[in-house]
Each structure stands twice: as C-alpha cells, then as structure tokens.
Amino acid sequence: MPEDTTPQQGPVEPSGDGGYNSGMAVFSYVIGGIVVWSLIGWGLDNLLKTRWFVLAGALVGIAGGIYLTMKHGLFTHRTGPAEPQGPGDDAEADRR
Secondary structure (H helix, E strand, O other): OOOOOOHHHHHOOOOOOHHHHHHHHHHHHHHHHHHHOOOOOOOHHHHOOOOOOOHHHHHHHHHHHHHHHOOOOOOOOOOOOOOOOOHHHHHHHOOO
C-alpha cells in the first residue's frame, strides 16, 4: 500500500497581528516616549533650576513615539484579500 507523502499542515493561523496589537504598539510608543522624556526633562529642571525642560521633553517624546510608529509601519493601511491590491485589479473588478 503506498504511503501518503503529502505534508501535514497544522491549524491555520490568521495572517497579520490585527488592529488591536498595532494600536497597543502605537499607544505604548507615544505614551512611553512622553513619560521617559518628561522624566528626563524633570531631572534637568531640578538640576538647572528651570521650568521648561519638562514640556520640551514631552514634545520630544511625542515626536519620538510618532517617529517609531512610522518607522515600524504601524500607520499604514493594510489591505485584505477582498480589496484591490494594485492598479490592474480595479480594471478586473469592473469587467465582472
């Protein structure tokens, strides 16, 4: 009797990490940046007897969080298999 040589496949896992995980990553980058850089600004304020480094640190943290989010591609719109993927796909959909 011939043996079945087709590979066994495990359970199908969903592609992508989903919107929830991307949203949590964006949230953690931005909030983490604000907290860390505000603490650095607070330390500089205490050291130099000023009052504006906290605000500057918060702004740097926001900018850094948005930069990391864009670098990791979390602001992009992800298309699914049902949506047109390229310029040629629109013409195919119109012919149907």
